[in-house]
Amino acid sequence: MHPMFTRGRLSLYLLAWFPLTATSVYVLASRGGLGWWRATAIAVPVFLFYAFLCLAAWYPCRATPLGKVSFTRLLLTHLLAAVFMSFVWTQFGALISYLALSPEQFEAMKRQFGPQVNAIGTIGILIYLLSVAFHYVLIAMEESRRAETQANEARVLARDAELKALKAQVNPHFLFNSLNSISALTSVDPAKAREMCILLSEFLRMTLGLGEKSVIPLSEELALLDRFLAIEKVRFGVRLRVEENIQEESKTLLVPPLVLQPLVENAVVHGIANLPEGGVVRIVSHWQDGRLFMTIENSFDSEATTVRRNGMGLLNVRKRLEGRYGTDASLRVDSQADQFRVELSMPAETGETHK
Amino acid sequence: MNGPQKKIGALIVDDEELARHVVREFLTAHAEIEILAECANGFEAVKAFAEHKPELIFLDVQMPKLTGFDVLELIGDDVSVIFTTAYDQYAMRAFEVHAVDYLLKPISKQRFEEALEHAKRRLGDKMPSAQKLADAARPPQQFLERLVVKDGTRVTLIPTAKLDYIEAQDDYVALASQGKKHLKQQTIASLEACLDPKCFVRIHRSYIVNLERVVRIEPYGKDSRLAILSEGARLPVSRAGYARLQSLLDERK
Numbered sequence: 001m002h003p004m005f006t007r008g009r010l011s012l013y014l015l016a017w018f019p020l021t022a023t024s025v026y027v028l029a030s031r032g033g034l035g036w037w038r039a040t041a042i043a044v045p046v047f048l049f050y051a052f053l054c055l056a057a058w059y060p061c062r063a064t065p066l067g068k069v070s071f072t073r074l075l076l077t078h079l080l081a082a083v084f085m086s087f088v089w090t091q092f093g094a095l096i097s098y099l100a101l102s103p104e105q106f107e108a109m110k111r112q113f114g115p116q117v118n119a120i121g122t123i124g125i126l127i128y129l130l131s132v133a134f135h136y137v138l139i140a141m142e143e144s145r146r147a148e149t150q151a152n153e154a155r156v157l158a159r160d161a162e163l164k165a166l167k168a169q170v171n172p173h174f175l176f177n178s179l180n181s182i183s184a185l186t187s188v189d190p191a192k193a194r195e196m197c198i199l200l201s202e203f204l205r206m207t208l209g210l211g212e213k214s215v216i217p218l219s220e221e222l223a224l225l226d227r228f229l230a231i232e233k234v235r236f237g238v239r240l241r242v243e244e245n246i247q248e249e250s251k252t253l254l255v256p257p258l259v260l261q262p263l264v265e266n267a268v269v270h271g272i273a274n275l276p277e278g279g280v281v282r283i284v285s286h287w288q289d290g291r292l293f294m295t296i297e298n299s300f301d302s303e304a305t306t307v308r309r310n311g312m313g314l315l316n317v318r319k320r321l322e323g324r325y326g327t328d329a330s331l332r333v334d335s336q337a338d339q340f341r342v343e344l345s346m347p348a349e350t351g352e353t354h355k
Numbered sequence: 356m357n358g359p360q361k362k363i364g365a366l367i368v369d370d371e372e373l374a375r376h377v378v379r380e381f382l383t384a385h386a387e388i389e390i391l392a393e394c395a396n397g398f399e400a401v402k403a404f405a406e407h408k409p410e411l412i413f414l415d416v417q418m419p420k421l422t423g424f425d426v427l428e429l430i431g432d433d434v435s436v437i438f439t440t441a442y443d444q445y446a447m448r449a450f451e452v453h454a455v456d457y458l459l460k461p462i463s464k465q466r467f468e469e470a471l472e473h474a475k476r477r478l479g480d481k482m483p484s485a486q487k488l489a490d491a492a493r494p495p496q497q498f499l500e501r502l503v504v505k506d507g508t509r510v511t512l513i514p515t516a517k518l519d520y521i522e523a524q525d526d527y528v529a530l531a532s533q534g535k536k537h538l539k540q541q542t543i544a545s546l547e548a549c550l551d552p553k554c555f556v557r558i559h560r561s562y563i564v565n566l567e568r569v570v571r572i573e574p575y576g577k578d579s580r581l582a583i584l585s586e587g588a589r590l591p592v593s594r595a596g597y598a599r600l601q602s603l604l605d606e607r608k
Contacts, residue, residue: 237371
């Protein structure tokens, strides 16, 4: 749809044509020796017609976006269109004059304005080119507005995902199962029960504190994972085995909070929990050439088709990475045979924790 | 211990050692109950059930491979079951709808006693069908992704994607998958309701077919047709079945 076709814009646009139309009425009346009425009857339809013809410039403008096509092509496209439009316009002008005037008047007009037909045509070309410029401005404006709304939407989405991630953090299943373990431990191993209470409170306290931060050092995220995995180890016993391969230098780099936790939770809930004999969760991070690479890998039962009621984890992490790094971060999921792997790659950020 | 009456045999089924421990501990106060076995997963549970014929089972819902519902479906309804579960909105709704007793983790002593009393009173009563429970516990808009079948004490899981077709045989259905047929006690209509209608079509009163397997349809006699499957089976297609098949194929185009 042509961007000018809204009531407000269209009337403004036509208003802009008024001075030109008025001038030509004056010229026709004074130099052409026509009455005011006749002059108006010719000039108004002729310029109205051209006003609408010039709106057509939008289509070639859209087809040849600035900076995307060569200058020669740009020039050629618009010049050709301008010559054509101007020609159509002058012919239309002649037709209207022929219809509006008596044969004698028409002949007089021809004598008066005939030698200037090239000049009139050139004016037509210039007007059309002006309209081309005007349309480019219009397109740029529309684009920047669209980009702005898009950026806004992306921001809202990212924020949304963040909030959801934080809310989903303390998965009720996790909490109830841990409490059940504690309740069992109170008689079997009271010391262990106390330790578990402390682990659980530390985990909860850490997740609560993360809400206000946009990034945290990786070491903090890893500390959170330690608590989480220690708690799950009490629940799953020998079924849950954890291997960590963390490059020392990567620990100080900054990551969005809870970027790994949902993935590790998935690895336990959808991986290890479905395996009667259990399996391994592997956490790897390393820093290389200004980028941070992290991998969460777990054994899983490729035949298990238990319903993923909490499949939001991956989506959440993906959205939050997108919100912060745009296309500069990636999340790749790879599931082969009995191994499920999520690979994250993002710019290595250092410096201020609070932003 | 020499109780005056016969003891009630019980199974404890949970994949978490500590969770089993809680139940075991609560049961020490009840001499009338004898723990016959503890099972860490559904397969063990099905086996232990066949071996010990318990009257009472404490059954966890969320377990690897076979859920508590799957286990109940495999062992039948001649046993009292007390489900144990952490928070799971669908499972809880299923229990409430079908008045099955369940314990929420962490399990309280008092609640445990109530459930046990309740179960003892109803010992010998039939459980509601596992099918109904499992159907009620399935989140809305979700279809079965796999079926469980028992042959003796051997349990087989069949992903629905690996089903070729299903044939009704009286009270049973025969599930054809990868060249084998597995019998399962269920009606074809109730099974049809649990399968994704975009993949499975009831082509005949007695047949449901996996659309992926249909190679072509051939005319066969007056008014009826045959569906030829990729592994060679030839199944009758009724007139209504043919209409259903066609509308589904049209949708897919």
